[in-house]
Amino acid sequence: MPAKPFAALVDWGTSNLRLWLVDSQGAVLAERQSAEGMGGLDRTAYPAILEGHLSALEAAQDLPVVIAGMAGARTGWREAPYVATPAPLIGLFQHAVVPEGASRPVYILPGVCQREDGHYDVMRGEETQLAGALEQGLDNALFCLPGTHSKWALVENGHISRFSTVMTGELFHLISRQSILRMSVPEDGDAEADPDIFDAAVDAALASGFALTSTLFSIRAEGLLSQGTKTNATARLSGLLIGAEIAAIQSDLKRYGKAYLIGTGKLTRLYARAIARAGGEAIMLDGGLLVRRGLLACAISLFDHEFKE
Amino acid sequence: MPAKPFAALVDWGTSNLRLWLVDSQGAVLAERQSAEGMGGLDRTAYPAILEGHLSALEAAQDLPVVIAGMAGARTGWREAPYVATPAPLIGLFQHAVVPEGASRPVYILPGVCQREDGHYDVMRGEETQLAGALEQGLDNALFCLPGTHSKWALVENGHISRFSTVMTGELFHLISRQSILRMSVPEDGDAEADPDIFDAAVDAALASGFALTSTLFSIRAEGLLSQGTKTNATARLSGLLIGAEIAAIQSDLKRYGKAYLIGTGKLTRLYARAIARAGGEAIMLDGGLLVRRGLLACAISLFDHEFKE
CATH class of the missing domain: 3.30.420.310 (2-keto-3-deoxy-galactonokinase, C-terminal domain)
Structure with missing residues (x-):
């Protein structure tokens, strides 16, 4: 029996997007990536780009989509306001927003912010990787995500308790x-x-x-x-x-x-x-694996939640 | 009785040059400045630029010239090799070099370097300001020269003992x-x-x-x-x-x-x-005053020295 597609998961960053079609266990059935990052997009461009990638994947049909990253920034598709530290990683899905223009269920996950004088900080996308790490059993741990702007985050008792962006x-x-x-x-x-x-x-x-x-x-x-x-x-x-x-x-x-x-x-x-x-x-x-795990966990909670309503 | 011109003193930096005609007490009789800094000059351009400024000052005649700064860099008029820390401020003149092409006595003062692992550093021009401060009686003191690259220098017993360039x-x-x-x-x-x-x-x-x-x-x-x-x-x-x-x-x-x-x-x-x-x-x-004092002290030593030979 072929695996049944469950959701499309998207990591939509400033420079790139990656999209995976997964079954309910998170196994990747198909994937797409492109340089259509938030940085170069007008707000109105998102629905067609997303549908373009999904229509290229036969199995995507009318599957729901969960997105993490900069697509949820103020200058993205629709702002998904930041959750403040200490930010519960399990509850991220509760702050998802539904953007305009989509022809299927689409959810954008929030970023996380730290409102502390002298240590103001923001992240978008990394919190979903950390949620994936938590799914993997990594709690009470120090994480580092190297990059142009690296992030250090402390996860304590299932929450991002403190983090820092370093340029x-x-x-x-x-x-x-x-x-x-x-x-x-x-x-x-x-x-x-x-x-x-x-x-x-x-x-x-x-x-x-x-x-x-x-x-x-x-x-x-x-x-x-x-x-x-x-x-x-x-x-x-x-x-x-x-x-x-x-x-x-x-x-x-x-x-x-x-x-x-x-x-x-x-x-x-x-x-x-x-x-x-x-x-x-x-x-x-592996960051790709973690973000899929985090997105999948949110997808399961969101669809479950949707079902109950 | 009008003051008698003694020397032309030049602070020749990367971006600008300043030239002063002074009497033997350091009183300024005339001055010139321009944007003909070392950064934009070919090695062969220096004599004509210097003579151009001097010929505009009647009193300059055939006065000798003492120069501090980047004109003495490897890519300047002629390299005046660095004096290493601890660098005696009184003795800078002993390391002056005579560049080619000048039609009058011209001396270029050395810079100072620090050869210490992890703290390598160089200066050109600031040492002459520090020599001027020492002339003014400032010894055993901490100096700071703010700028694009600021310098901090410790002068102890008439020597630059330690310094640091901060970007x-x-x-x-x-x-x-x-x-x-x-x-x-x-x-x-x-x-x-x-x-x-x-x-x-x-x-x-x-x-x-x-x-x-x-x-x-x-x-x-x-x-x-x-x-x-x-x-x-x-x-x-x-x-x-x-x-x-x-x-x-x-x-x-x-x-x-x-x-x-x-x-x-x-x-x-x-x-x-x-x-x-x-x-x-x-x-x-006042940096301008200090560099003149430092240059003048070197000029007096150089001409004195010249006379004895």
Whole structure:
């Protein structure tokens, strides 16, 4: 007997969308992805884009859809207002909104915000990955999602209790390509090529009294002064920035002993390396799997809820 | 009796040059400035530019010239190799070089470098201002020169013992104009308009456990979440960055109780305010006067030396 399609799950971010057709156990029956991210879309464009992808999948028929991510931003399809911390991961579905223009049941999940003076923060999409991790049994744990803007989140008793967005990736890009350090950091530099230099930079950033902005220029000066000595400005800049990020959550890392890293590729490997330097264990998780699990859990609750009404 | 011209003193930076005709007491008889900074010049262009400015000043005749700044960089008129820390401020003239192509005696003063692992650093021009401050009797003191790349220098027993370049100004520009925070920081923002917000940001940056890169995004999130509350993202970003810079030298500031600020204008006033928040006294000095004093002292030593040969 072929698996019965249950729902279409969508991770609709700023730059991309990914859509999966799943059965009620979350097994993927079909999938689509495209660069039609929220960043480039007018509010009115969403229904046709969604239907376009669904109509390409025969099994999608009139299945309901659950969406996480930036499609729920104020400038997205329809705003799904933020749930404030401590935000219950099981209850996200209760704050889903139904956007206009869809020809089938469509739900957009909310993001999460933190209203704390000096620590205001927002996320959209990551909370659904964390809900997926909770489904997987990961509670009372520290999570890190590396990226242009990485997120660190603490999940305690099924709630996102605290989180922080760190602009490490964007700063690396701006500093290495547009500041005076662009003359020292090659465009095709590889931080993994010199792990010893990366590690030393992480160690420097983890040391007490470290000051990032007072250290950056030394990368340029080292290039001017240390002729002949082996340097890798990419590894050093990367290590200083990622190290500074981990220094900021070092007390949480000590408390939990490990961090769950949601991601893949070189950047995630560098984070794992830096977490190890800080004495923590890094455990990698698949972000696509987690967001599907989180979306599926919400879908089940939403449809169940719908049925009861 | 009219004052007798003694030398032409030049502060030749990356973006600008300033030239003063002085008597042997340092009194300014005439001056010139232009945007012919090192950054835009070919090595062969220097003699004609210098002579152009001097020929416009009748009194300059065949006076000798002493130059400080980027004209002595490897990519300038002629490289005047760095003197390493601890660098004696009185002896700078001993490392002056004579460039090619000049039709009169011309000397270019060296910069100063710090060859210390993880703290490599260079300066060109600021050392001559510090030499001027020493001439003024300021020894065993902490100096700060705000700018795109600010410099902090410790002068001990007539030597630059330690210094640090901080990319605060450049980072402020990149972050406020090109990162995601550009949507929060207005182009015409004024950090001085809300001194309470600036002060609070400085205080946050001075507090133990502060992590700059983990705090920046809160400026964006605050704008999204705190509707109605008064915010000034310019003041907050400026306070966090300048505060982080001062946090890095807080132990020196505690030790000396004060910092001599070489500069003028809004940026220097913000530094003075932040230094006060850190419990220090900020004393403003005129950078133009200091560089002339430093150049004059070198000129006297050089011409004296020349005479003896």
